[in-house]
Amino acid sequence: MNDTLTAFAQAKIDELEAKSLRRTLKPTHRTDGVHVVRGGREYVSFSCNDYLGLSHHPRVKAAAIVAVEAYGVGSGASRLVTGDNPLLGQLEARLAALKGADAACVFGSGYLANSGIIPTFVGPQDVVIVDELAHACIWAGATLTGAPIVAFRHNDVADLEAKLAEHRGKARRALVATDGVFSMDGDMAPLDAISRACRAQDAWLLVDDAHGLGVLGGGAGTARLFPEAQIDLHMGTLSKAIGGYGAYVCASRPVVDLIKTRTRTVVYTTGLPPANAAAAIAALDVIECEPELVAAPVARARRLTGSLGLPEAQSAIVPVVLGEAERALEAAADLERQGLLAVAIRPPTVPAGTARLRLAFCALHSEDQVDQLAEAVRPWVGA
Ligand SMILES: *Cc1c(COP(=O)(O)O)cnc(C)c1O
Numbered sequence: 285m286n287d288t289l290t291a292f293a294q295a296k297i298d299e300l301e302a303k304s305l306r307r308t309l310k311p312t313h314r315t316d317g318v319h320v321v322r323g324g325r326e327y328v329s330f331s332c333n334d335y336l337g338l339s340h341h342p343r344v345k346a347a348a349i350v351a352v353e354a355y356g357v358g359s360g361a362s363r364l365v366t367g368d369n370p371l372l373g374q375l376e377a378r379l380a381a382l383k384g385a386d387a388a389c390v391f392g393s394g395y396l397a398n399s400g401i402i403p404t405f406v407g408p409q410d411v412v413i414v415d416e417l418a419h420a421c422i423w424a425g426a427t428l429t430g431a432p433i434v435a436f437r438h439n440d441v442a443d444l445e446a447k448l449a450e451h452r453g454k455a456r457r458a459l460v461a462t463d464g465v466f467s468m469d470g471d472m473a474p475l476d477a478i479s480r481a482c483r484a485q486d487a488w489l490l491v492d493d494a495h496g497l498g499v500l501g502g503g504a505g506t507a508r509l510f511p512e513a514q515i516d517l518h519m520g521t522l523s524k525a526i527g528g529y530g531a532y533v534c535a536s537r538p539v540v541d542l543i544k545t546r547t548r549t550v551v552y553t554t555g556l557p558p559a560n561a562a563a564a565i566a567a568l569d570v571i572e573c574e575p576e577l578v579a580a581p582v583a584r585a586r587r588l589t590g591s592l593g594l595p596e597a598q599s600a601i602v603p604v605v606l607g608e609a610e611r612a613l614e615a616a617a618d619l620e621r622q623g624l625l626a627v628a629i630r631p632p633t634v635p636a637g638t639a640r641l642r643l644a645f646c647a648l649h650s651e652d653q654v655d656q657l658a659e660a661v662r663p664w665v666g667a
Contacts, residue, residue: 304609305630316340317648320625327625328653330643335499335581335600336571337648338527344566348528351562359555363544367555375561376532378568382504383518385534389543390556394494394521395421397531400549401517402459403428404542405488411455413447415439415462417469419492420633422461431455438466441477448485458485464493464506464520468634468642470585470601472496472506479513490517498525499600503571503578525571525581528563530556580647584654588643591658592665597645604641604661612639615664622660 300306313321317337320329338344351371359367376388391397402425406412412426416435426433434451437443444460452458460482462473475491482489493505497520501508507515517539522530533543544550571578585597594602606612612628619626619641626641634640641661645654 317646327623329625331625331627333524334527335525335646336577337646338567344563347566348559348563351559355558358557363555369558371558371561375565379532380534383534386537387540388532388534389540391531392553394531396549397519398422398425400547401533402426404547406431406459410457411451413460417466418463419467441481445481452485458487460487461490464491465495465599469603470599472598475510475513488516491515493520494524498571499581522564526564526567528560530560577647581645584645584649587654588658600645602643605638606640609639615641619660624657624660
């Protein structure tokens with residue numbers, strides 16, 4: 285035991301607590317796509333990314349159970365050793381077909397995917413240009429490159445062009461990275477214009493579509509809404525609408541081949557458990573067969589934005605920005621008293637002064653549940 289370590293941790297926690305920025309875990313039992321039990325009480329949750337309720341879908345669960353019985357619970361090694369269960373390749377073929385790409389590679393998680401992919405293609409002589417609101421794991425991957433990292437203003441293509449003009453010439457190679465749907469704001473990146481800016485300056489484009497897959501573009505994701513966009517690296521996760529765990533990137537065959545031989549978060553990590561791949565394949569089956577289910581989360585989100593006079597939802601995510609962390613916590617507590625779970629999102633997950641309720645809608649929310657949420661949120665937005 286090292287007392288200075290403990291003292292350091294305690295001081296840091298006290299400092300965060302004083303700023304309403306301390307976070308704590310709360311054991312939560314999700315009983316289906318929308319209901320959770322916490323502290324003995326049941327809530328209707330608007331804080332799950334399980335947009336289609338597939339984490340509890342009978343067909344998806346059954347596929348995972350069959351795979352556990354056949355292959356066990358773990359993959360046993362890195363994929364490059366003995367962890368490459370054939371289900372992983374089957375899942376990759378499905379994802380590549382869905383994205384219209386040649387090939388795909390699956391990962392243990394989205395965080396692992398972005399922190400591994402970006403440094404595979406970018407080094408210290410290059411440049412990474414990132415939307416300022418892109419997900420934390422894009423920044424983690426960018427940091428690992430050793431390259432200069434340049435932020436462009438959120439969804440501002442003119443600023444992206446300016447940053448490319450300023451930095452591209454000095455760099456050997458350039459990678460631009462953005463979310464397809466922004467996780468804390470719910471808006472879409474203008475992928476067609478971003479892609480044009482990248483082509484004009486020979487910059488590669490990575491799109492993280494964690495929140496688009498299964499929800500936008502008939503389930504194929506955000507890129508389907510921008511048919512002109514040329515995306516070099518289609519990254520996304522299996523942990524949101526797909527309902528399970530894991531991630532993927534779809535790209536050309538040589539790009540995927542290089543990832544499979546060099547990306548550290550593929551080589552030096554255990555393969556995705558076979559049951560996760562089986563569940564994801566079953567989830568893609570459901571997405572392909574049930575267009576009404578796929579359309580429902582955005583319809584629910586729009587019902588709320590329409591009711592409160594907020595800008596129309598572009599995805600299953602609606603931010604209700606409240607300002608200071610304390611106010612977001614008070615709003616979340618108020619909703620919680622009414623049986624509604626909408627977790628307050630605070631800095632550093634979002635910029636200072638933009639603490640918010642991040643509302644996420646599931647196909648399984650009833651219209652009545654959405655209306656109840658709207659009435660509970662109304663006093664906080666003054667609508
Ligand atoms: C959730 C998320 C990730 C991380 O995915 P995990 O599989 O949860 O690690 C990456 N990018 C975005 C945009 C996300 O929302």
